Amino acid sequence: MINKQHITERFIKYVMIDTESDPNNPAFPSTEKQWDLARLLEKELKAIGMQEVDLDENCYLMATLPSNLDYEVPTIGFVSHIDTSPDFTGANVKPRIVEDYQGNDIILNEEKRIILSPDDFDDLLQYKGQTLITTDGTTLLGADDKAGITEIVSAMEFLINNPSIKHGRIRICFTPDEEVGKGAHLFDVDKFGAEWAYTMDGSQIGELEYENFNAASAKVTINGKIVHPGYAKGKMINSMLIASEFINALPQDEVPEKTSDYEGFFHLHDIKGDVEQTVLEYIIRDHNFDLFEKRKYLMQKVAFDFNERLGKDLIHVEIKNQYFNMKEKIEPVLHIVDIAEEVMKDKGIKPLIKPIRGGTDGSQLSFKGLPCPNIFAGGHNFHGRFEYVPVESMVKATEVIVGIAQKVAEKYA
Template identity: 45%
Template sequence: MATSVTDRFLRYVVIDTQSDAKSPTQPSTEKQKDLGRLLVEELHEIGISDAHLDEHGYVYATIPANTHKNNVPVICFCAHMDTAPDFSGTGVKPQIVRNYQGGDIRLPGDPSQIIRVADHPVLKDMTGHDIVTSDGTTLLGADDKAGIAEIMAAAEFFVNNPEVKHGAIRILFTTDEEIGRGVDKVDLTKLGADFGYTMDGSAAGTIEDESFSADAVEIAIRGVAIHPGYAYGKMENAVRIAGDIVARLPRDMAPETTKGRDGFIHPTGMSGVMEKAALSFIIRDFTEEGLKQKEALLESITRQVMENYPGSTYTFTVKEQYRNMKVVLDQRPEIVEYAVEAIRRAGMEPQRSSIRGGTDGSRLSFMGLPCANIFAGGHAFHSPLEFVSSQDMEKAVATIVELAKLWEERA
């Protein structure tokens, strides 16, 4: 008997797979391989013999084509195994609210954590659903173990239903997506796909063909250190300089004050002593031009602040993270059009939207594997209020199946 997508999901979320941006290794944490090993084992049990875990923690597998047509493109379905470092992913205790009948959901491990309908109006569409949450003391891990469970359940469906015709399907499970290194070591030649779909979106029915473009900025400040008792007219405290820079950031350009197509400047880290300090930022915008404008603004603020500290110096380093995948996907519109049709065939009204973030697909698109992003069904990612509906995960499985059928039919 086939394993339900929810049973798979419950099995995966209890494995701690948090990534760590401070670690230089790939994967950044060895524990991500714990999930990778389990997935390889399960893929072998399903009957997918080439499934394997490589040294970087990636899982590769192939569902062979079962059609007589030889011009069906090879599709990759991708999801990431790591969970975000933003909130604890250790000791996840999933709960199921069966046959949800409306109202706020109070989480048992920390009753102050409440999934409120007012904050998550999508709950109004989930009457009768089985909703999976954490107990409120950790995140759940639907981002992106829901995507993994859906791809695994679809793989089992294809193997058990050979009458459903499809081309070759490649499966890729990545590590370290949450820290921006998810596809650093992916071997696209070995993968051998023509294009792909990341199962890493949110609400049921959504397809995303556009992501933020993203850079990171590091500012290193060297101040003037001296004994505080004799500091008059001499000390230039690097911690104070860093604080002045953050204090001057425009309030209407922060993640908490922007939405839709607005980008932001977001300080993510600050450390220092009197002599030296470091500031970390992420910059996000949907256009390259908007990204550059925000970086120029940040550097201008830094320069203005430094004018008040003539004995101090700074360096300003920009590191490219990923770019808006729409640039690539617009050249292959059928990738998104077929996904829209598959969502419709799976019984939903498709919603096209833009990701206020990025996925492995953003980077893969620019590496030569155009990738759109399909819903995985989760909500309130990176927080203890994260939740996902079993029925929405089942719809995602149906979408994968319909998509593979569609590419075979139209080849």
């Protein structure tokens, strides 16, 4: 049996270490504090009996659980990321434990009147009677992806302590900077040496995903001209007003808060500006590659049309691809998804096979030659103060890892 209390204590230990990444720093890792958790994990993996524990100069931590079989089976892997999102502070996390949750409002912070309520997040009602770990309302929690790390370490420890459970060679890796899109950039697939892997980076219990968005970032720079407002007629160009027009020229219903399932979007996530210059930061997402390309083209066309109408080259759009839909790389080896699905059913978990409205290290790793579907880690409301994770979901995810190891040994016997 997976020890629930042990899972809880391990997870809390990890989330109290600040590992927030920085999208504006090109270094690996993008923040020095990611090393704090990486070094702790390095020591812990050695202590539980993992082999070939290696923390490289870029903060990628790999380790091996050797096979205990007398026949050959494929080497498989499990991957999670060390960093937490820069969207919300991960410093001074103070996790709260809510035992035997009964579907009520949870007061995260009485002083600031911050409440986690099923009126706003009805998924809470799935977890009546369970133990929830929440924030105190002032930080994110870090279940994305310290829940995944907890589950992988706990599963490896369980297999080491229970040698009667048969399994092949298993490789694990904890990566830096996934939240800023770089988690797989320096991942050495050959060194990892697995035929396929699974990222433990999904949300609610049962999620099993092998499709994700095609993704790009877009930086829209709008240049204006400042002159004294009393003498501005025919001279001033207010970049903020042009920016407002640009924003409204994109499809108003194709935004995250109005889309779901396979629907793509334009997401404006940052604005900085004054009269002289305004910069808009967007992400562009679509599951369909052709529609993804059309979205990038549309943004460039809107800028071109504005410049034509204004008679000046005021708007510049810089678009960078981030990752692509891993579906095309997974479908030829769909049996690796089938294995995870079978294990979930064996464990009494209803598989939720659906597209990821986002990306994981697995999407980039799949294109680097390591097919890598995504499995639930259990958390909800990632990247913000309302993040929470049911402990029972982390226990189940740990059981799924163990079950996949067993299933591969059985199928290739």
